[in-house]
Amino acid sequence: MQPSLEKLRKFFRLEHGNGYTNVAIIGGLAKMLDYWEGEARADGIQEEVVQAVVQRLRSYESLSPASRADALKGLWKRIGETYPEATQRPAPPRPPQTPAHAENSQAPAGAPQAEGTAVAPRPHTPPPPRSESVPGAKTSQTPAALNASLTVLQGVGPRHAETLARLGLQTLGDMLYYFPRRYEDYSQLKTIKSLWYGEVVTVIGTIQSVESRPVRGGKMTIIEVIISDGTAALRLSFFNQPWLMNRFKHGMPISVSGKVEQYLGRIVMNSPAWEEVDVESLHTNRIVPIYPLTEKLTQKWLRGLMNQVIKYWAPSVADALPESVRSSARLMPLGEALQQAHFPDSQEKLKAARERLAFDEIFYLQMGVLRQKRDWKEVDARRFPASDEWLGARIASLPFTLTSAQQRAISDIRTDLDSGKAMNRLIQGDVGSGKTVVAALGAGIVTSAGSQAAILAPTSILAEQHYRNFTNLLTGENGVLKPEQIRLLQSDTPEKEKEEIRGLLLNNDVKLVIGTHALLEDPVKFADLQFVVIDEQHRFGVEQRAALRLKGNTPHLLVMTATPIPRSLALTLYGDLDLSVMDEMPTGRQPVNTYVLRPQERERAYTMIRGQIKDGKQAFIIYPLIEESDKIEARAAVDDYDTLSKDIFSDLKLGLLHGRLRPDEKDEVMIKFRDRKYDILVSTTVVEVGVDIPNATIMLIEGADRFGLAQLHQLRGRVGRGLAQSYCLLIPTHEDATENERLQAMAESNDGFVLAERDLHQRGPGEFLGTRQSGYTSSLRMASLTDVKLIEKARAQAQSLFDQDPDLSKPDHALLSEAFGRFWGEGKGDVS
Numbered sequence: 001m002q003p004s005l006e007k008l009r010k011f012f013r014l015e016h017g018n019g020y021t022n023v024a025i026i027g028g029l030a031k032m033l034d035y036w037e038g039e040a041r042a043d044g045i046q047e048e049v050v051q052a053v054v055q056r057l058r059s060y061e062s063l064s065p066a067s068r069a070d071a072l073k074g075l076w077k078r079i080g081e082t083y084p085e086a087t088q089r090p091a092p093p094r095p096p097q098t099p100a101h102a103e104n105s106q107a108p109a110g111a112p113q114a115e116g117t118a119v120a121p122r123p124h125t126p127p128p129p130r131s132e133s134v135p136g137a138k139t140s141q142t143p144a145a146l147n148a149s150l151t152v153l154q155g156v157g158p159r160h161a162e163t164l165a166r167l168g169l170q171t172l173g174d175m176l177y178y179f180p181r182r183y184e185d186y187s188q189l190k191t192i193k194s195l196w197y198g199e200v201v202t203v204i205g206t207i208q209s210v211e212s213r214p215v216r217g218g219k220m221t222i223i224e225v226i227i228s229d230g231t232a233a234l235r236l237s238f239f240n241q242p243w244l245m246n247r248f249k250h251g252m253p254i255s256v257s258g259k260v261e262q263y264l265g266r267i268v269m270n271s272p273a274w275e276e277v278d279v280e281s282l283h284t285n286r287i288v289p290i291y292p293l294t295e296k297l298t299q300k301w302l303r304g305l306m307n308q309v310i311k312y313w314a315p316s317v318a319d320a321l322p323e324s325v326r327s328s329a330r331l332m333p334l335g336e337a338l339q340q341a342h343f344p345d346s347q348e349k350l351k352a353a354r355e356r357l358a359f360d361e362i363f364y365l366q367m368g369v370l371r372q373k374r375d376w377k378e379v380d381a382r383r384f385p386a387s388d389e390w391l392g393a394r395i396a397s398l399p400f401t402l403t404s405a406q407q408r409a410i411s412d413i414r415t416d417l418d419s420g421k422a423m424n425r426l427i428q429g430d431v432g433s434g435k436t437v438v439a440a441l442g443a444g445i446v447t448s449a450g451s452q453a454a455i456l457a458p459t460s461i462l463a464e465q466h467y468r469n470f471t472n473l474l475t476g477e478n479g480v481l482k483p484e485q486i487r488l489l490q491s492d493t494p495e496k497e498k499e500e501i502r503g504l505l506l507n508n509d510v511k512l513v514i515g516t517h518a519l520l521e522d523p524v525k526f527a528d529l530q531f532v533v534i535d536e537q538h539r540f541g542v543e544q545r546a547a548l549r550l551k552g553n554t555p556h557l558l559v560m561t562a563t564p565i566p567r568s569l570a571l572t573l574y575g576d577l578d579l580s581v582m583d584e585m586p587t588g589r590q591p592v593n594t595y596v597l598r599p600q601e602r603e604r605a606y607t608m609i610r611g612q613i614k615d616g617k618q619a620f621i622i623y624p625l626i627e628e629s630d631k632i633e634a635r636a637a638v639d640d641y642d643t644l645s646k647d648i649f650s651d652l653k654l655g656l657l658h659g660r661l662r663p664d665e666k667d668e669v670m671i672k673f674r675d676r677k678y679d680i681l682v683s684t685t686v687v688e689v690g691v692d693i694p695n696a697t698i699m700l701i702e703g704a705d706r707f708g709l710a711q712l713h714q715l716r717g718r719v720g721r722g723l724a725q726s727y728c729l730l731i732p733t734h735e736d737a738t739e740n741e742r743l744q745a746m747a748e749s750n751d752g753f754v755l756a757e758r759d760l761h762q763r764g765p766g767e768f769l770g771t772r773q774s775g776y777t778s779s780l781r782m783a784s785l786t787d788v789k790l791i792e793k794a795r796a797q798a799q800s801l802f803d804q805d806p807d808l809s810k811p812d813h814a815l816l817s818e819a820f821g822r823f824w825g826e827g828k829g830d831v832s
Helices: 003-017 029-042 047-058 065-082 158-165 172-176 279-284 299-316 323-329 334-342 347-377 388-396 404-417 435-447 460-474 495-506 542-549 567-573 599-614 637-648 663-674 709-716 735-739 741-748 752-763 771-777 788-804 811-823
Strands: 182-185 200-215 220-228 233-239 253-259 261-263 266-270 273-276 287-290 424-429 452-456 486-489 512-515 529-534 556-561 578-582 593-596 618-622 654-657 680-683 696-702 727-731
Touching: 003 029, 003 065, 029 047, 047 065, 172 299, 182 253, 200 233, 253 266, 287 299, 299 334, 323 788, 334 347, 347 424, 347 567, 347 788, 347 811, 388 404, 388 435, 404 424, 404 435, 404 556, 404 578, 424 435, 435 452, 435 460, 435 529, 435 556, 452 460, 460 486, 460 512, 460 663, 486 495, 529 542, 593 741, 599 618, 599 696, 599 727, 637 654, 637 680, 654 663, 663 680, 696 709, 709 741, 709 752, 727 741, 741 752
Parallel strands: 233 266, 424 556, 424 578, 452 512, 452 529, 486 512, 529 556, 593 727, 618 680, 618 696, 654 680, 696 727
Antiparallel strands: 182 287, 200 220, 200 253, 220 233, 253 273, 261 266
């Protein structure tokens, strides 16, 4: 295994052992990127993998422990798919048992449990040329010289060219798009004397002394460096990096970046990013680019090489973006943007350059999803008209009044089904907004015409819930189907019954089938599948959704999610789908009253729970951990379950649910709770989204500060599903966390869309991204999915251009058409 992957695995295992508390490296996991990025490229790790690691670790600090566990597991799984030897488990001996930690917090898939036999190293695979993955970087008007090998540059021979290829730099054109990872603004430097505790700054100093000392009985080494800039001295501490003793030399000028901290009354920096200073750059008093490096390269040498290429060739780059778009969006020309992104004249010019380059990325994505949407709209599909009388009778027979949002969504679906083109619609609704009845009426329109519909749910308990709800809504006196025409198909359905259902589907005797992944199996065939509903669509991959769709002849597709998606992400990631937003609660549904309690007020919470149960209601108590851990200071489900059931609620019936139970055991616990055989369900976060327990009116969330906003809102959505007033009580780990911004936001708002926007800005887009989006986001180098203004600007420009010239056939759009075709050649994302 490559050394950089081995190092990554070591830190991931250490982080797992520490309960995902971001202490595997002093200063947090993101600190390792300062050196790991270059090492990975030196090892020939594919650029897509390097970028995936960088993006995950940069946002790691803002995640909850459970989300951190998921992030590292997902990242390691992706690495394993590209480098199978990374996930090859070594031979015994068996590892010692590790303590239980956060829910779903197993070590990254394939991370070894003990040292074993070595694996033959994989040959170096250089990343693809940098300019190949950048929208607009290559066109027929690109100067031919930009395709020249780097050996044409003075000072670059075959060996240097081979080293640069590890960074994805093979041609002069690649260098134009190899952007700095950060900048040192030598025009804005602070002196050491003027530093304040808590600041994150960059300072320049000369090394006065370097010392190494062992700590923790020799298990750890600290390198202490004293630097001075003539105004004062600053101590730097580096942990477990003994090789630095050979790197730091007395009198060496270095630049250090990090957070100013205090130790015994003196200011210090722990594990700052550092590099040797090019004295010439310091005296120019300008903004200096800092590039990702690989072994055998220095900043000074690479910066000089970049300067040669950028100065001479950036002005000659052809700009594929039409002048009309550049002018309307007030964007800097591409050539100037490339110059300023590498060697900016000012912070203002740098900002404008990065905006131009980020705009291009989002603009090409928007053009792509608009093209996909148009292509889907051109697919003919069977028409299913629904008369006003038919639909009115169905709606009138419902035991409740539809909200305005439900009526709009039903109108959207009715229009789609009668358009003669294949529906491709996303319904995103807040928790409890009533998406099921909307999907049921859509299925009713199709099945009443004699065709078939399929509903795909991610779990057995959700599938059973849908089966009951769809049966109640579509059968009966005014129903469109008979009970025997609706069937439930799951993996645990007896084989004899499965065969029967498959036969009835093939004969068109079953009109509506609801199920889990079992629906995707090859033996399941339909006579006339025309309507597909996928619930909690982010839980299914592209291939799974496509597999169900291919069981029919261009069926209408409706996907649903109960996770409110921020507008910027919806526009970017789901722009090829028609969108119906359901942001109203059903009539009579009351907002869940949410309160933040101090840990010492726990008895008040127990009293409220007992009061609700006395009134015939039920309660959830949610924990961040399965079992207590000496690494994480938080309460845990299994341990507190014993105390709650034996001491606090000994006269009540309690159930226990967590991620280590088998799927059938989880289902059994949830069914018992639904059937009121438990008064209280003690659970981790595995409580299913969408599970409907109308009698549950109170939820207590322990360690609430360990969850993100989106997760807290989804958990809260398990109560308040009946007509009775419901409550959510949030108790953080420590009293000083009661002012936690996320908890206060929960107490202030029940609107999932408002909370989703806050979560996006606080924690980044990771919480909202599913399988579908990996192709989109991997191409973003400058753009941020949190930049709503830029996304909306690019969306508006792309829509305007697309309306005028959807095929980009006009002469002044020829270059854009060529660049667009190159960028989207093999497609990104899917049309499902």
